[in-house]
Structures are given as structure tokens and as C-alpha cells.
Amino acid sequence: MNNVLIKNANIVNEGKILNGDVYIENGFFKEIAPQISAKSPNVQVFDAEGKYLLPGVIDDQVHFREPGLTHKATIETESRAAIAGGITSFIEMPNTNPQTTTIEKLEEKFEIASKTSYANYSFMFGGTNDNLEEILKVDSKNVAGLKLFLGSSTGNMLVDNPEVLEKIFSSTDLVISVHCEDEETIRNNTAIYKEKYGDDIPIELHPIIRSEEACYISSSNAVALAKKTGARLHVFHLSTAKELELFSNKIPLKDKKITAEVCIHHLWFSDEDYKEKGTLIKWNPAVKTSKDRDALFEALLNDKLDVIATDHAPHTKEEKDNVYTKAPSGGPLVQHALPAMLEFYHKDKISLEKIVEKMCHNPAILFQVEKRGYIKEGYCADAVLVDLNAPWTVNTDNIAYKCGWSPFEGTTFKSRITHTFVNGSLVYKNFKFYDVKNGQRLTFDR
Incomplete structure (x- = not known):
């Protein structure tokens, strides 16, 4: 599994928006700080400048x-x-x-x-x-x-x-x-x-x-x-x-x-x-x-x-x-x-x-989902990068549902999801899907 470094993100988490870097290691958020350097050559680096990083x-x-x-x-x-x-x-x-x-x-x-x-x-x-x-x-x-x-x-x-x-x-x-x-x-x-x-x-x-x-x-x-x-x-x-x-x-x-x-x-x-x-x-x-x-x-x-x-x-x-x-x-x-x-x-x-x-x-x-829903050190690295200024229109060419239609067809959204990470792996980028079925069974802290 490649480790991931997301640089210059506007991190939306726990009622605040902070600019910084997020380092993901072995599928977990390892470090969140104003600036983080790549730990090794095999780190996948994403420059998120201007984008917002949300928990999945x-x-x-x-x-x-x-x-x-x-x-x-x-x-x-x-x-x-x-x-x-x-x-x-x-x-x-x-x-x-x-x-x-x-x-x-x-x-x-x-x-x-x-x-x-x-x-x-x-x-x-x-x-x-x-x-x-x-x-x-x-x-x-x-x-x-x-x-x-x-x-x-x-x-x-x-x-x-x-x-x-x-x-x-x-x-x-x-x-x-x-x-x-x-x-x-x-x-x-x-x-x-x-x-x-x-x-x-x-x-x-x-x-x-x-x-x-x-x-x-x-x-x-x-x-x-x-x-x-x-x-x-x-x-x-x-x-x-x-x-x-x-x-x-x-x-x-x-x-x-x-x-x-x-x-x-x-x-x-x-x-x-x-x-x-x-x-x-x-x-x-x-x-x-x-x-x-x-x-x-x-x-x-x-x-x-x-x-x-x-x-x-x-x-x-x-x-x-x-x-x-x-x-x-x-x-x-x-x-x-x-x-x-x-x-x-x-x-x-x-x-x-x-x-x-x-x-x-x-x-x-x-x-009571265990270790998900937040961008926190030690939590599973599910995250979404969003560009708030990248308009796109819903149409049959970009609808991903098997049924092939959407009640939003013809709607233009101002914001675009540019990257989705599931358990630390990039699974989606700008209308492109990666064949990475990285989903895990949720567990509950009860």
C-alpha cells in the first residue's frame, strides 16, 4: 500500500477549517500538521492547494x-x-x-x-x-x-x-x-x-x-x-x-x-x-x-x-x-x-x-462507528478532496448508477469531488475510477 501525503489542504473537521498537510500511512491518518515533508520516496504526494479536504x-x-x-x-x-x-x-x-x-x-x-x-x-x-x-x-x-x-x-x-x-x-x-x-x-x-x-x-x-x-x-x-x-x-x-x-x-x-x-x-x-x-x-x-x-x-x-x-x-x-x-x-x-x-x-x-x-x-x-467520520490521527483514512470552483453538469455521460439516470440530470453543480480516498487508497479522481475495491466491513464501538 502506497503512503499518501496531501499538501496545502483546507481541512474541514470538528467545526473548524485549518490549512495544512495530512500524511496517511498504511491506511490510517498518521499525522496532521501545518507542514509535513514526505517520509520516503514511495510516498504519493497530492497538492490540494485551494481545495477542501473533508472526511469521507x-x-x-x-x-x-x-x-x-x-x-x-x-x-x-x-x-x-x-x-x-x-x-x-x-x-x-x-x-x-x-x-x-x-x-x-x-x-x-x-x-x-x-x-x-x-x-x-x-x-x-x-x-x-x-x-x-x-x-x-x-x-x-x-x-x-x-x-x-x-x-x-x-x-x-x-x-x-x-x-x-x-x-x-x-x-x-x-x-x-x-x-x-x-x-x-x-x-x-x-x-x-x-x-x-x-x-x-x-x-x-x-x-x-x-x-x-x-x-x-x-x-x-x-x-x-x-x-x-x-x-x-x-x-x-x-x-x-x-x-x-x-x-x-x-x-x-x-x-x-x-x-x-x-x-x-x-x-x-x-x-x-x-x-x-x-x-x-x-x-x-x-x-x-x-x-x-x-x-x-x-x-x-x-x-x-x-x-x-x-x-x-x-x-x-x-x-x-x-x-x-x-x-x-x-x-x-x-x-x-x-x-x-x-x-x-x-x-x-x-x-x-x-x-x-x-x-x-x-x-x-x-x-458508534469505530475510527471513521473524522480526519484524526489513528483513524481510518477515508477522505474527500473537493474543488468548490469547478462547475460540471450532470448528464448521462457522467452518471455512474447502473440504472443510468438521475433526478439531478441537467443540474449544474459549482463544486466537484476531485479525489476520494478509502482506507488510504485513491479510488476515484475527476470522473476516473481506479479498480481498487478497498472497502472494509464497518465495526462499531458498543
């Missing part, structure tokens, strides 16, 4: 579709797209085919990733109404956490038995991550509009069908159950202003028992974009109003929302081009999440330090 992004919610749905994506293709977006670690969801609801199926995924992933990886174990025995076998030091679908599930992963839910919440010390939408509300709303429009329901009605009420009923129930049982709860992809009242910014993240995240699409798009984007921005939970979007952004800044994630969930363009009831929800985001957040920086909506806090530091704190 940790994305706590992705769907990479393997096994079983590999016509949409694979761990190899989407981890490759992730490193192009500065995401060096990911936590992948259990609703694959077969589902990740047994220890055997979980370990099969780890085996695939160990051979094919460009980025560091972990997986959520999936809960069902009848697999508590398997949940209790999960080793919390080696698995990111437990995922429960309290709405919008696939297969048999909807956990809708109140007694089972309480037993799960009471029995595990894993971080319980939840998708919150009330199925009964959604079914009733869908029936109303299906009677009027058939299958071709206007996409603009998506946030009316998957409504604020549906989100709030489910998330408030989950929060109440967590408070009752003392469970460690993390609510995925908040989409409404109303839900924010359920969360607090009164204590540090490391002490919180109930946390929440926001996803890129809920910060970027609003219901005004359905007319242009159609089903390409059909997500569950739905993209809602500009008022909701603004409230989510404010909550991100004031620390009611703890992390930024992608909920990367690709489908083929052909699948997305169907009528409303047949078009699947979800879209690809890992390649464009950090550039999108940097666009908000250019608009003076968020600082670089806050972006790093929410995308790098806080996921590491929340999931």
Missing part, C-alpha cells in the same frame, strides 16, 4: 438491491457511484430478495460486499412480525442496527403487530431505525383517488396520498413506544414540518435516545417539482411542500435533525416511467448528495463545517 461521508441509508434485484443495481455498481460522490461508507437496507431477516442471509450480504465493494460497508438487519429470535442473535459490534418498516414495506417486512413491536423495542440494544408512514391512512387515501383516476393518478397527488397525517401518526407512535421502553430509536427520512415537534435539540447527539435524519431529496425538491420531474421524484415518504422543505432545513441547522442521508433506491427508467400506481418509489442519489449540499453552501444556506458534521461526524456518533 457516511451514508446511513441506502438500497443497493443485491441480492435479487440486480437489474436495478448491485453493491459493486452503487458503491462505485458512491465514491464518485464522496461517500466512503454506507449502511444498506434489508429489503432485498431474499430479505435480510436471518443471520445466514445477513452474512451472505457481507460476503458479497467483501469481494465487490469500493466503499466501506455495513448492513441493517430486518425485523418482521415473527423473527425476534433471529434479532436477538445479532452482534451489535459487527452490525449497524435493526431496520423496521412501520409502513411502505416490501415482502413480509411490515411490522404491524403492536405486541411484537413493543417486544422488539424492549428486547434489543441495537439502534432501531424506522420507516414511518401509517399504512391504513395511505390505503384509504389511495382508494379515494384510484376510484377517481384509476391507475393513472396524477403524480402531484402523491404527497396528498402519502400525507403529513400518515407520517405523523406513525412517527409519533414510534417515538412514544421508544420513550415507554427506553429503546434507542432513529427515525429515517423525515419529510414534514409537523413531525419535527417530536424531536429535541436540548442535549448532545451522543446522549440522545431518539434521533432523526433528513434526506437530500426532501431538502432539494418540493411538490412544485412534480410537474417537471414526474415519477422520477416519487419517493416514500413523499416530497412535500416548500414549507415542509424549509422547516426541515431549519431543523437541520438547529440540530433537531441529526444526520443527512440519501435513501439511495434506484429503479430502472422503464420502471419509473409507468403510471402512478405501477411506478415504484425511490431514486438514485449517492453520487450527487454531497455536490447538492455544497450547492446549498454556495447559496449561504449552510456552512462547510455543518455539512461535515451532519454527513460525516454525526453518522459516526449516532451508530
